[in-house]
Structure formats: C-alpha cells, structure tokens
Amino acid sequence: MATDTPLRPADSAAYDDDRGGSQSRPAPPAYGWAPRLRRLIGIEEGLLSWVPEDRPRYTWYGALVVNTALLGAISMVLALSSFRSDLPLAAVLGVAVVWFWVILALDSWLVSSTHGTGVRKWTLLVRFFLSVLLGLFIAEPILFQIFDKEIRQEIAVGNEQRVADYRGMLVSCNPTDGAATTGRAECARYQLKVAGSPAELARQIDTNSDRAAALRTQVAGINKTLNDKLATEQRLCGPKYWIWRGGVRDVTITCERARKATSEYEKNSKVKTYEKQLENMVAEGRTLSARKDRAADGYQPALQKAIDDKTRQRAADLDTDGILTRAHGLKEVAESDGFALFLTIVLHLLLLCLDAMPVLAKVLSGATAYDTLLGARHRTSRKLYSEELEVQQTCARLEHDVRRHRVQLDTADRMSRLDQEYQRAQAERAVAERAELEARMERIMRTRGTSTTV
Incomplete structure (x- = not known):
C-alpha cells in the first residue's frame, strides 16, 4: 500500500534522482x-x-x-x-x-x-x-x-643638504665684520644676536655721540642763559647802584631779586646733573671706542660658536623616522x-x-x-515571508470579523434584556396603579356606605 512506503526526510533527499552518484x-x-x-x-x-x-x-x-x-x-x-x-x-x-x-x-x-x-x-x-x-x-x-x-x-x-643650506644662510646673513643685513628679506629668519659685534659697537658709539651732542647743546644753552643772568646780577649789584641804608652802603632790592632769579634758574635748570651725565657719556664713548678696537679679535670666535650651535640645533630638529619623512x-x-x-x-x-x-x-x-542555492533560498524566504504576511493578514481580518460578530450579538442580547426589563417595569407600574385605583374605589365605596347608614 502507498501508506506503507516510508517517506524520506526533506533534509536527506538526494540532490538528484541519479542513484548511481558517487x-x-x-x-x-x-x-x-x-x-x-x-x-x-x-x-x-x-x-x-x-x-x-x-x-x-x-x-x-x-x-x-x-x-x-x-x-x-x-x-x-x-x-x-x-x-x-x-x-x-x-x-x-x-x-x-x-x-x-x-x-x-x-x-x-x-x-x-x-x-x-x-x-x-x-x-x-x-x-x-x-x-x-x-x-x-x-x-x-x-x-x-x-x-x-x-x-x-x-x-x-x-638632511645633510638642508643643514648645509641652513649654515650657508647663517654665514651669509651674519658677516664677520658685524655689518647689518636687515635690508635683505631672505635674512629675516637667519639673523643672530652676538654680543661684541664691531658693527653693533659702532652703532652704540654713534648713538652715544648723538645723545652726547644733544646734551652738550642743551648744557651750552643753559650756561649761556645762566651767564646772562650772572652778568645782569653783577651789573645791578655794582657800586653804581649802591644805596645808603642805616648809615651803611648796601645793594638795592633789584640786585637781591636778580641774585634770587640767578640762584633759582641754576637750581631748576639742573645744569650740574646734565654736566655730570655729559661727562659719563664722554667716558662711555671712550670705553666703547676701546672695545671696538678689541672687538675684531673676539667677535669672530663668538659668531662662529653661535653659528655652530644653531647648526647643531637645526640638525637635531630634523625628523628621520616620521611617516611623512x-x-x-x-x-x-x-x-x-x-x-x-x-x-x-x-x-x-x-x-x-x-x-x-x-x-x-x-x-x-x-x-x-x-x-545559486543561496539566491534560491532568499527568493523562497521572501516568498514564504510574503505568504506568511498574507496568512497573518487573513487571520487578523477573520479575528476582527469574529470580534465584530461577537459585539453585534452582545449588543442585540443587551438590547433584548433592556426591552424585557422595560416591559416588566411597565407591567409592574400598571399593576401598582390598578391596585391604587381599586384601593381608592374601595375607600370611596366604604365612605358612601357609611353615609347611607347614618
């Protein structure tokens, strides 16, 4: 019989019907x-x-x-x-x-x-x-x-070439005679500040000389004004302007005012201070001149040392193992x-x-x-999923129909019960009204019977 034929599980079925496969x-x-x-x-x-x-x-x-x-x-x-x-x-x-x-x-x-x-x-x-x-x-x-x-x-x-180029720029932008290279745009990042430069000392001497000349002109002007005031004082305080005071020859008040004006000007003009500063500037100029005469011997080794230090620092700063390098x-x-x-x-x-x-x-x-098998499984899975969604939708729709019918039956049953309760209430109300009417009729008849007897 067909029912006695064993069924082969789906996962063990042969890939094809060829029994002779290896x-x-x-x-x-x-x-x-x-x-x-x-x-x-x-x-x-x-x-x-x-x-x-x-x-x-x-x-x-x-x-x-x-x-x-x-x-x-x-x-x-x-x-x-x-x-x-x-x-x-x-x-x-x-x-x-x-x-x-x-x-x-x-x-x-x-x-x-x-x-x-x-x-x-x-x-x-x-x-x-x-x-x-x-x-x-x-x-x-x-x-x-x-x-x-x-x-x-x-x-x-x-890196060696970069260090050599850097050293060349340092040497070019820092001459051994200390000449200024600020006018060269390419030397903006290569100028060194080395103490004792002959050019720097020359600039300091020029600056000191300019300041000394300006201060000397100022002192000369003060001294000229002071000499004029002294001449005026001597003229006003001379024998020509003496007067008798208390039997003694004395100077006039104008002479005293001239002396006071001279003293105040000498004090306020600070001529002594300026003369002292001028002496210091002159001495500093002599010192700078002497240093300039000796600077040529010491500046070149100092400049060479500064260039060597900068070159070593530049070589140490260059990268050798970076990923970009x-x-x-x-x-x-x-x-x-x-x-x-x-x-x-x-x-x-x-x-x-x-x-x-x-x-x-x-x-x-x-x-x-x-x-190919995976694509077939994907297509089958999508188809099965679509069918499953349709089944779920149909079940949900049927479930909604059942719920709707249940609600309709429940509504009809509740409406029927309400009608019965209403009719029962109406009947009970009619019975109560009839009983009340009969009671009233009995009382009326009783009242009339009592009146006839009397």
Missing part, C-alpha cells in the same frame, strides 16, 4: 579548521552540504581573509617599530592584535556580503575599491621596511632611479592584490552553485 546529497557535515574558515566569511554549512564541491573554494576564501588580517597585523608591527620605537613590546603586540581583528572583521564583511545571486556588479566594484584603500594602508609600512636602507640613506642625504624618502628613491620606480610600482601592485584578494577572487570567480 556522493549523496546533502553531504555529511565537515569538521576541523576548514568549517571555521568558511564560517568567517559567512558560509552556512547546512546549505553548502548540498554542493560539497564548493567547500575547497570557500575554505581558501576564508584562508585569504585570515592571511590579509595577518598581513595587516605584521604591517602594524612594522609601522609601530619604525615610527614609535619607544613603545613597549606589549603595547605593540596589543595594537597589532586589535588591528588584526579590525582587518578580519572588515574583510569578512566584504566577502560575506557578496554571497548570493542578487549582488549587483557595481556593489562588488565598491567593495573592491574599499579593499584597495585598506590595502594601501597595509602596504605602505611593508614597503618602508623593504626599502628601509635606501630610505634612510635618502633621508640622511637630504619616510614617505618623502620613498618618493625620492623611486624618482632617482628607474628600476627603483619599477620595483616600487610592482611591489605596490603585488601588495594591493594580496590585500584585495578576498574580494578580487569573488569578483573574478563569479557566481557559484552555492550562490
């Missing part, structure tokens, strides 16, 4: 490291068991993703070792592990998002572009390490030699291909049988 469908589950690699790129083992021929392909896809992450970790170790040599080993390894996980997560997402037949080509190109950007970041530290000797040599030569050094190495440029381009392309290989392999291989 492998059943679905294939037995795989164990070991291969399923873990495939799980990294989002492969579902249950679905892949229907096409076990694709297992090696996706296993190596997973290996490519792991290799790219390992390459990124090695690149980060090389970068930190080159640019931050002061970091401890534990910190370098910690950052490398974190970077390994970041690269692994990004590449796993890039590859896992390409499964199925519904992936558009332009999305694959976008993912490939993202993988190339990631590859550029990973490849540069490795290139720096490959060309480390040449880069360091180029940086050393460039090394990138510039790599560019100079590539531009200085044709073979170095060719080798740099080839290594760049090779490392970029290695870094972008997970997505590149997917783009080149095209859709697989697994992608």
Whole structure:
C-alpha cells in the first residue's frame, strides 16, 4: 500500500534522482579548521552540504581573509617599530592584535556580503575599491621596511643638504665684520644676536655721540642763559647802584631779586646733573671706542660658536623616522632611479592584490552553485515571508470579523434584556396603579356606605 512506503526526510533527499552518484546529497557535515574558515566569511554549512564541491573554494576564501588580517597585523608591527620605537613590546603586540581583528572583521564583511545571486556588479566594484584603500594602508609600512636602507640613506642625504643650506644662510646673513643685513628679506629668519659685534659697537658709539651732542647743546644753552643772568646780577649789584641804608652802603632790592632769579634758574635748570651725565657719556664713548678696537679679535670666535650651535640645533630638529619623512624618502628613491620606480610600482601592485584578494577572487570567480542555492533560498524566504504576511493578514481580518460578530450579538442580547426589563417595569407600574385605583374605589365605596347608614 502507498501508506506503507516510508517517506524520506526533506533534509536527506538526494540532490538528484541519479542513484548511481558517487556522493549523496546533502553531504555529511565537515569538521576541523576548514568549517571555521568558511564560517568567517559567512558560509552556512547546512546549505553548502548540498554542493560539497564548493567547500575547497570557500575554505581558501576564508584562508585569504585570515592571511590579509595577518598581513595587516605584521604591517602594524612594522609601522609601530619604525615610527614609535619607544613603545613597549606589549603595547605593540596589543595594537597589532586589535588591528588584526579590525582587518578580519572588515574583510569578512566584504566577502560575506557578496554571497548570493542578487549582488549587483557595481556593489562588488565598491567593495573592491574599499579593499584597495585598506590595502594601501597595509602596504605602505611593508614597503618602508623593504626599502628601509635606501630610505634612510635618502633621508640622511637630504638632511645633510638642508643643514648645509641652513649654515650657508647663517654665514651669509651674519658677516664677520658685524655689518647689518636687515635690508635683505631672505635674512629675516637667519639673523643672530652676538654680543661684541664691531658693527653693533659702532652703532652704540654713534648713538652715544648723538645723545652726547644733544646734551652738550642743551648744557651750552643753559650756561649761556645762566651767564646772562650772572652778568645782569653783577651789573645791578655794582657800586653804581649802591644805596645808603642805616648809615651803611648796601645793594638795592633789584640786585637781591636778580641774585634770587640767578640762584633759582641754576637750581631748576639742573645744569650740574646734565654736566655730570655729559661727562659719563664722554667716558662711555671712550670705553666703547676701546672695545671696538678689541672687538675684531673676539667677535669672530663668538659668531662662529653661535653659528655652530644653531647648526647643531637645526640638525637635531630634523625628523628621520616620521611617516611623512619616510614617505618623502620613498618618493625620492623611486624618482632617482628607474628600476627603483619599477620595483616600487610592482611591489605596490603585488601588495594591493594580496590585500584585495578576498574580494578580487569573488569578483573574478563569479557566481557559484552555492550562490545559486543561496539566491534560491532568499527568493523562497521572501516568498514564504510574503505568504506568511498574507496568512497573518487573513487571520487578523477573520479575528476582527469574529470580534465584530461577537459585539453585534452582545449588543442585540443587551438590547433584548433592556426591552424585557422595560416591559416588566411597565407591567409592574400598571399593576401598582390598578391596585391604587381599586384601593381608592374601595375607600370611596366604604365612605358612601357609611353615609347611607347614618
């Protein structure tokens, strides 16, 4: 009978009806490291068991993703070792592990998002572009390490040239005779302040001479005015203007006023102070002149020492291990030699291909049988989900109809009960009114009977 025929579970049905096939469908589950690699790129083992021929392909896809992450970790170790040599080993390894996980997560997402037949080509190109950007970041530290000797040599030569140019500008902008170079625009950042410069001493002598000449003119004017006042005082206080006072010859009040005016002017004009300052300026001028005569012997060694100090400071400030410095050094190495440029381009392309290989392999291989099954499952899932939504909508609509009918029946029942209660109340009210009328009639009849008897 048909009912006695055993049914085969859906998950164990053969991939086709060919009984002579060498492998059943679905294939037995795989164990070991291969399923873990495939799980990294989002492969579902249950679905892949229907096409076990694709297992090696996706296993190596997973290996490519792991290799790219390992390459990124090695690149980060090389970068930190080159640019931050002061970091401890534990910190370098910690950052490398974190970077390994970041690269692994990004590449796993890039590859896992390409499964199925519904992936558009332009999305694959976008993912490939993202993988190339990631590859550029990973490849540069490795290139720096490959060309480390040449880069360091180029940086050393460039720094030596910069130091030599800087020293040349210092020597040009600071002459040994101390001549001023403020009029040269290119010397604005290269002028040194060295004590004992002959030119500086000459400027100090000129300044002192100008100040002394101005003060000498001022003192001469004060002395002239003071001499005039003294002459006036002598004239007014001479015998010609004496008067008799108390039997004695004495000067007039005009003479006393002249003497007072002379004394006040001499005091207020500070001529003594100015004369003292003038003497000091003259002495300072002699000292500066003597220093200028001896400056030529001591200024040149002091200037040379200042230039040497500035040159050493400039050499110490130049960067030798910065990422921008090394990138510039790599560019100079590539531009200085044709073979170095060719080798740099080839290594760049090779490392970029290695870094972008997970997505590149997917783009080149095209859709697989697994992608076809996954696309069919996606379409089936969408169809089932749409049908499930329709079922839920139908159930909800029927449930609403039941609730509506229940409400209608409940409303009719409540209205019927209300009508019955109303009719019962009306009947009871009529009975009560009839009883009250009968009672009144009985009282009236009783009253009339009593009146007739009397």
